[in-house]
Structures are given as C-alpha cells and as structure tokens.
Amino acid sequence: MARILPRLIVLVCCAIASAGALVAFPAAQGRAAGTESASPPARRIVSLVPALTEMLFAIEAGGRVVGVSSFDTYPPEVKKLPKVGALLDPDTERILALRPDLVTMYGSQVDARLRFERAGIRTFAYRHAGIGGALAALRELGLVTGHRTQADTVVTRIQTRLDALRARVRNAPRVRVLLVFERTPQTLRNMYVSGGAGFLHEMLEAAGAINVFADIKQESVQPSHETLLSRAPDVILEVRARGLIKPEDAARERATWSALPSLPAVRTGRIHLLTGEQLVVPGPRLAEGADMMARAIHPELFR
C-alpha cells in the first residue's frame, strides 16, 4: 500500500483540481509564459482543460483550437477535434504533431509545461480560483489570442448576469444551503461539500444562499454525520456533471437523506439534484450555473 501512495497522492491532487474540490490558490491565476502582448496572437491552440476550452470558444477563438483534452464535451464543436489526453496523461507526441503555438493547461502540469516551452511552444497555465479567477483567465486568453474585445464582452456579460441574479435575490429570505458535489451513492459517506472558498461557494452566494460551511475557508469539506446534523441546512443542493446521477436513481438518492430526519431540508423535502457541467466547470457558463442554483433555492422568485 505504501508504495502506491505517492502515485495516489498525485492522482488525488489532480482529482482535487478537476472535480471541483479545488486546491486553495490565491488571486488571479492565468498567466501566459514568456512574452505577452509583444508576441503575435496564437493561431493553433491545444487546450488541456475543459474550462479553458469553453473560454476559448466563448471569446470566438474556438476556430483556432486544434486539439482538446479527453474530458472535453462542450461546446459540441470539440467532439470533432483530436483528443490529446488530459491533466495526468497529456500525449506529448500527438500534441507536438498538431503543431500548436499555444498549449493551455492546468497550473499543476509543470513537467508538461517545461517540455512544451523547450519545444518553443507558448503555454498558458491556469488554476481554478473562484469566479474572479475565471474572469481573469478569460481576459488573459483574450490577450494571447488577440481577442481582447470579445473577452471583455464575455466578462461583462457574465458579470451583468451575476449582478442581475444578486439583485433578484437581494430581498429574498436568506436560506441556509448545503452544497454537495460528491458522495458514495446510496449512503451519506465519502461526502464532499463546498466550504467557504472557491467558485462553488461564490456561485451559491450569488444565488442568494448562506453556505452552511462558509466558516471553513476551504474549497471542499468532508462533513461527518454529526456536522451535517448540527449545521441543519434548510436546502440541500447536490450538483454533478451531466450523467453522474441517472434520472431513475434520483428519487433513491434523495431518499438517502432521510437517514438524518431532523435536517430542515429533509423535513420540508427541499433536496435538489442538479446536473449540468455549467454547475461544476468554472467557465463562461458559470452564471447559468448560479442561475440554476437560485431557481432551486428560491423557486418563488422565478415563477
């Protein structure tokens, strides 16, 4: 067991990064290596992070994307593009063969980054860090692709939408919400919920909720049965990427919560299973995700 631990730790760090249980990381993240505005805009881009792929398409640089990660599914255009591995297994040979002049990747892929820079390819490293981090990355991608105005438009659109949402829920009663993004099916074990940091927490607040774990300044928290009981959420939101909970299993998964009958959310039946990548990918669709959360938390405002 000891021998596989280092390997597992690497896997887990990556999992943390991608599953939305995010490594805490300060301030704005995206940063293009080497020369910034002086170099010509990127023409052939390989994107190894789904959130960045979405951003490139959103700022109308999608036509320049020549390869994407094996986890990319959005927008639909990416399905036709070559898949070149992802966080753990970027396929250097295939990526080089696509002759990119920019590879966008996750901040933890240090080795891959050095490899591409040695080959004279620019890299753009990014780490998930709240809504602000996603907006900053959009702007910086605008700079390296020469699509600055489009990027500014997208950022403004997201901010406007979030502001409108905040305005809408401003006078609604504050609801105490538990946001779950992972647990073992049919049990309340192995659970990961949003703490008081990161994009999920910020989306939840924009949706007019009080995160019951806001005081724990981590992006993910593993609550025990005891802390779940004592935090007493009014509403439970479970968010998953598409397809992780099958619709036919949804009723059973909701019923799992009746093991904790004193939770206000269980008594009033306010347990919502939301699926959609916009909920768990900190990309240009995050305002839509926040909107989905708000509709579940404050249905009376959206009639």
Add this chain to the structure above:
Amino acid sequence: MSVGEAPRQETTTLADGIGSRGPAIRLTGAIRTRLAGTVLIFGTITLIVCVAAPLVGSTRISLIRAFDRSIPFTDNLDAQIFFIARLPRVLAGAIVGATLAAAGVVFQAMLRNPLATPFTLGVSAGASLGAMLAITLGASMSLGPLSPIPLASLAGASLAASVVYWLAKPSGRAMSTAILLLAGVTLNSFFSALIMFVQYVADFAQVFAAFRWLMGDLDIGGFEPIVAALPLVVAAFVMFAWLPSSLNLLSLGHDAAASRGVDVVRAQRLAFISGSLATSAAVSLAGPIGFVGIVVPHLVRLLVGVDHRLVLPASALFGAAFLVACDVLSRLLFSPVEIPIGVVTAMIGGPFFLWLLVRRG
C-alpha cells in the same frame, strides 16, 4: 531485532501452555488468574474509552435531551447526533480495532514474523480492489444489509485469501511461512497495480472517492453496516478462542509445535481462515485502517509478556480502546473538520513503533 526473538527467549515460561490445546476456557490455575487480571484491566480501559467517546464531538449535546423519549426522534437533534452520528462510529471503532489487533496477533504468530500485519497476506489489497471496482463501476448490487462497496470489498478479500491459501497449501502438510509471506507480498503488489490501473481509467471524482476509502472511515451513520459485518466478526472470534495455545507453539516453529502434539496443519488452517475472515470483515466495515494490527499487539506484549492466551484477549480489548481513542482525536483535533482515521492511527502508530524498535534494539 529483538522483537522477533522475544518468543524464543521465553520458551520455558510457555511450558504451562502445553497440553491445554482446547478452547482458552480450559486453563490451569495460574494462567486463569493472570487471564482474569488482564481481562479486567484491559476491559476497564476499553469500557471507559467506549463510554466516554460518544460524549464528545464537534457539537455540544444535552444527554438528558438525547435520552428524552417524550420528544419524537425526528425532532430530537441531540438524540440524532448521539444515535446516528456518534454511537455507531464508536461501536464500529471498537469492533474494527478489536478485530484488527487480534488478527495482527494471529498473523504474527502464524507467520513467525513480528512485522506481519492483518494486511500482509494481501487481504486488504484484495478488499481495496473490490471497493475500487465498486466505486468506479458505480455498482448498485447489495445483499441484505451489505451495501455495494462493503460487499465488493468482502468479495475481493475472499478472492485474495483463497489465492494465497491455494498457493501455500500442499496437501496434508504444513503451509510454508516463507511461501505464505512471498505470496502475500506479491499479491499485495499485484492488486496494487490493478488498483492503479482501475484508478487511471476512472473518472476524477471516482478516483477521489476511492482514495478517500483507502484512508479508512468510521463515520458509518447507522447500525446497518455493523449488523452486516457482525456475523463474520463473531465467527472469527469464536475461532480465535481455540487458537492461543497452539499459537504459542506455532510461534516456536513447526517442528517444535508438532513434537509437542500440535496438529500444525489444522492449527495453521484455523489461524489463516480466522485471521483472514476477521480482516475482511473489518476492512469491509471501515476501510483498510493501518497500524492497529501491528502497534497494539507489540504494545500489549510489552505489558503482559508473550503468552498468546493473554496477548490475544488483551490485544482485542486494547485494540478497541486504541481505535476508539484515535477516532476521538480525529473528530476533535481540527473540529469541525475531521482527519481521516487511517491518518491518525499511522501518525500515532508510526513514531510509536519506531520508538519501540529503537528502545528494544
């Protein structure tokens, strides 16, 4: 390394163990008194820890309210915290701690190796592979109170134990401890490789869930998982009751044991099956929690000597107290955030074990 030589040095003191090969109940006078004293002392420690453990936690609860029957259970937060969040995990901790510590004693004696643990022969790696597969494939098969992941880990553990048993069993002769150890170590590596492969092809969220399972978890949130594991645990402990005297002699070597009338083949088989059964049940209930099975037996030997008729019951009792106490630490140290129980046992057990080695060396 003197830890390993200890049983041999005290050969003479074991003399009164010879000839009483039946259940531990049939004992001569002197040992009966010592056993009663040992069980009394370790039992008291365990009882105190297990009674105190459900009283503490990240939340302050009122016991009077928790036991107030006039409040309906669904409205009684204190009762729910006590009966859903705390009592099941203390019970699970006691059962798993006792089982792993006792299995550790059995494997150390049977393999005549002080470094043996309940996980040495690949049972936990098999269980982990089963659990990984269940998590990755999103299995939803269940059997009575056994939910998918415990079920799959039990299946994996049985597979691993059967393979090792089949490899090391020449018909009618004793199993070679060298072959058992080598088979176990190889199977551990092989299953670890399969686990890595499964994780490599799995979804990130599943890898994360699976990795968390490997750290152990006693927060089982109800009594059903205990009910599911209990028949196996009871069966294992019934077999343990027949073992101590033959373990005393097995730990001296097969020839010595045989020359004093031990049916080595039968004793070995009983030790292997009961140890594997106990380990499988514990791992399926709470994941592979390390160090309990090695630290507790060695600590107990320091206190009560090497006679397995004392070491086995004392280790079971002390294992229960140790794991429940570690779980209290895991709940309280960074409350309300918890530290995985496997991390706590390793952080306490590792340095302690090194100290033990240095001190005795």
